[in-house]
Amino acid sequence: GQNIDQPTEMTATEGAIVQINCTYQTSGFNGLFWYQQHAGEAPTFLSYNVLDGLEEKGRFSSFLSRSKGYSYLLLKELQMKDSASYLCAVRDVGNYGQNFVFGPGTRLSVLP
Amino acid sequence: KAGVTQTPRYLIKTRGQQVTLSCSPISGHRSVSWYQQTPGQGLQFLFEYFSETQRNKGNFPGRFSGRQFSNSRSEMNVSTLELGDSALYLCASSLDYGQGYEQYFGPGTRLTVT
Numbered sequence: 132g133q134n135i136d137q138p139t140e141m142t143a144t145e146g147a148i149v150q151i152n153c154t155y156q157t158s159g160f161n162g163l164f165w166y167q168q169h170a171g172e173a174p175t176f177l178s179y180n181v182l183d184g185l186e187e188k189g190r191f192s193s194f195l196s197r198s199k200g201y202s203y204l205l206l207k208e209l210q211m212k213d214s215a216s217y218l219c220a221v222r223d224v225g226n227y228g229q230n231f232v233f234g235p236g237t238r239l240s241v242l243p
Numbered sequence: 244k245a246g247v248t249q250t251p252r253y254l255i256k257t258r259g260q261q262v263t264l265s266c267s268p269i270s271g272h273r274s275v276s277w278y279q280q281t282p283g284q285g286l287q288f289l290f291e292y293f294s295e296t297q298r299n300k301g302n303f304p305g306r307f308s309g310r311q312f313s314n315s316r317s318e319m320n321v322s323t324l325e326l327g328d329s330a331l332y333l334c335a336s337s338l339d340y341g342q343g344y345e346q347y348f349g350p351g352t353r354l355t356v357t
Contacts (some may be wrong), residue, residue: 164346173333173351
């Protein structure tokens, strides 16, 4: 089956660093994505990992370990505008080809 | 460059009716995916189209269907609407088909079934 787990909510302070974890179990794997979604808005792409290791993109970094079925999104120098939901998604191989499986999302609140 | 556009933005239908939603991808993008988002189930993949062909499909009943036109614009149709179909339907486009291509989401169509 397919299963993606993320913490439901997290709280952090402006200027701090926060790590959002994602664990997944899928029948196939063809890449892991992180998206940011502000309330009432559409998701926006943050990062993509297909090989093990760390991908850095400004204040945001994403890590992947395929053998452990584990990823994390690291947000540095937190800003108030980073308050949003963060969605982990895996491109899985299903019965009808590849499809995207999304986690439930982690709602991050950044406090002053 | 204009982003992904979806029409209509809001829609109210009654049970048993059918509905068609439209998505225009970013110019030059050839792949279009559709998602359903609800508070209880989160974001769920419906299907992906590329070159007018359905390439991937999620775990939804046959009442949900879609198509893509030669200009990459896409439509999705839901027949015999049920109350549980009330959701935000999101369309996303990407430059090409296959792993790694970044998806750009449209603003969504909010469907309410009464």
